[in-house]
Amino acid sequence: MTKTYEEINEKIKNGKAVVVTAEEVIEIVKDKGAKKAADEIDVVTTGTFGPMCSSGALLNTGHTKPRMNYKRAYLNRVPVYCGVAAVDLYIGVTAMPDDDPANKVFPGKFEYGGGHVIEDLVSGKDVVFEATSHGTQCYPRKEITATINIRDLPSATLLNPRNAYQNYNVAVNAHAKHPIYTYMGILRPNFGNANYCSAGQLSPLLNDPNYRTIGIGTKIFLGGGTGYVFYQGTQHNPEVPRNEKGIPMGGAGTLALVGDMKTMSRRYIRGVSMTGYGVSLAVGIGVPIPVLDEEMIASCAVSDADIMAPVWDYSEDYPNFQGKPIAHVSYAELGSGRINLQGREIETASISSMPMAREIAQTLKKWITDGNFLLTKPSAPIPGTGSGVKYHPFVERPVKGNK
Amino acid sequence: MTKKSAILHFGSDLVDKPIISGLIRNYDVSVNILQASITPEEDGTMFVQIEGEHAIVQKAFDYLRDHRVDMIFPAKNLIWDDKKCVDCGACVAHCLPRALTVDGSGKLQFNSERCIACELCIPACPYHALGSVSEHLS
Ligand code: SF4
Ligand code: SF4
Numbered sequence: 001m002t003k004t005y006e007e008i009n010e011k012i013k014n015g016k017a018v019v020v021t022a023e024e025v026i027e028i029v030k031d032k033g034a035k036k037a038a039d040e041i042d043v044v045t046t047g048t049f050g051p052m053c054s055s056g057a058l059l060n061t062g063h064t065k066p067r068m069n070y071k072r073a074y075l076n077r078v079p080v081y082c083g084v085a086a087v088d089l090y091i092g093v094t095a096m097p098d099d100d101p102a103n104k105v106f107p108g109k110f111e112y113g114g115g116h117v118i119e120d121l122v123s124g125k126d127v128v129f130e131a132t133s134h135g136t137q138c139y140p141r142k143e144i145t146a147t148i149n150i151r152d153l154p155s156a157t158l159l160n161p162r163n164a165y166q167n168y169n170v171a172v173n174a175h176a177k178h179p180i181y182t183y184m185g186i187l188r189p190n191f192g193n194a195n196y197c198s199a200g201q202l203s204p205l206l207n208d209p210n211y212r213t214i215g216i217g218t219k220i221f222l223g224g225g226t227g228y229v230f231y232q233g234t235q236h237n238p239e240v241p242r243n244e245k246g247i248p249m250g251g252a253g254t255l256a257l258v259g260d261m262k263t264m265s266r267r268y269i270r271g272v273s274m275t276g277y278g279v280s281l282a283v284g285i286g287v288p289i290p291v292l293d294e295e296m297i298a299s300c301a302v303s304d305a306d307i308m309a310p311v312w313d314y315s316e317d318y319p320n321f322q323g324k325p326i327a328h329v330s331y332a333e334l335g336s337g338r339i340n341l342q343g344r345e346i347e348t349a350s351i352s353s354m355p356m357a358r359e360i361a362q363t364l365k366k367w368i369t370d371g372n373f374l375l376t377k378p379s380a381p382i383p384g385t386g387s388g389v390k391y392h393p394f395v396e397r398p399v400k401g402n403k
Numbered sequence: 404m405t406k407k408s409a410i411l412h413f414g415s416d417l418v419d420k421p422i423i424s425g426l427i428r429n430y431d432v433s434v435n436i437l438q439a440s441i442t443p444e445e446d447g448t449m450f451v452q453i454e455g456e457h458a459i460v461q462k463a464f465d466y467l468r469d470h471r472v473d474m475i476f477p478a479k480n481l482i483w484d485d486k487k488c489v490d491c492g493a494c495v496a497h498c499l500p501r502a503l504t505v506d507g508s509g510k511l512q513f514n515s516e517r518c519i520a521c522e523l524c525i526p527a528c529p530y531h532a533l534g535s536v537s538e539h540l541s
Contacts, residue, residue, distance in 0.1 A: 050491070109526075185493050185527060186527050188496075270489065272530065274529055276526075349492055349493045349494070353489040353490050354490070354492075355489075355509045355510055358509075
């Protein structure tokens, strides 16, 4: 039996939709088979929560009196991009205060940055705004220092160019004789620990590996509120080699996401400080997958044992963009707390949170079951395998006339 | 009964001496070795918990001191803020005494009994959920 979006939405409106999470569906499909499960279940909810560096907030402050065209701006001393219209601002989550000591005393703490500003805004805290401008005839004001609060802003939009990576690397320190401090956390020498960052079987794009239902316009749970997929994310790379189940063997698809920050909550939007590396934002995302047919539920039944992640050395190979994965390990092994690598037992640590991913999938399930969240059909798909869209490294050409 | 944690450091000249077995033989204490390692320079480090009658535990530490074992007695100094914790588990691999663990559902558990306040976990937490009391007070 196949179902349409309209039929599923009709059931949701009538409070009759059967919704399960991407973890719950695994056992159901195992017990009943894909055919029966597809008849019974209407929606599968996914979830993920972890640092997502390609995120930021698009803020509009409203016009000042007299008017001003911001040219340099700060929120809680963190620099904000104002190369757009007069009172629009974009704050990236990895931005740091100009006077942050960074790694001058190694490893730096990176206590506060763009991600923390966004968390403060979402929490409803006051934030100090400072801006300067050269002044023009239409926008004469040259300076402002003021307290702002999200509730006073005409709009505050989370606008994330690349989130929800479909699978990701496992990071180890194979060669350095000392701990290394990376965006994947602290890696102790001699394969001291292996860090990973994916919700595995709960992760949105791993449950819809060929982007059949997740596309442009898909309505999602974003940071505790609602948001949408607005495009494929930057570095979207559907052509990464896949296993026999069609699951990419490394980071592949990505999503660009947008949503109203005023609907979000601090529980799912958290500033992150990676010691020795920098700041970021942990974002909570949940994507509903409509069970259109048997094939769709079969892909939602993917389990951690079927998803393989590449283990990369972050002491030499990753930074120099060389070499190849040391091995591939499954998320089932990673989740057990230990992996076996070349005969050694290595302790694993996750950077993303499985309990939070689970909570998000459960929350979205409740929203849908209660009839408060309808599904949207994508207005266009994001590119899949064979589309010709492919990520490639920087093509570095010398500047003419420069030696 | 007293339980006292310590980080013991054995110089390379001590590593191959039966100091811990001597301790167990001569004193009525139980010695719980939480973590032990030997560096390439052949120095040895051990996190131990020694438990027994108060006076005897004192004597056991005197014995170690007499054998030129360096000791650090960490204060119970760690704050785990469960309101900030997101249960990611990034700290777990850095906690050698296994005071930080994840339970079956992936939730972080902090067992302050096992914590020796080495503070190795603090920089590993991206969410500012772990901190020392002294940092907190300053
Ligand atoms: S300070 Fe942190 S790493 Fe050290 S024992 Fe306590 S919990 Fe574990
Ligand atoms: S690293 Fe921090 S947030 Fe993550 S589990 Fe440990 S204490 Fe909690």
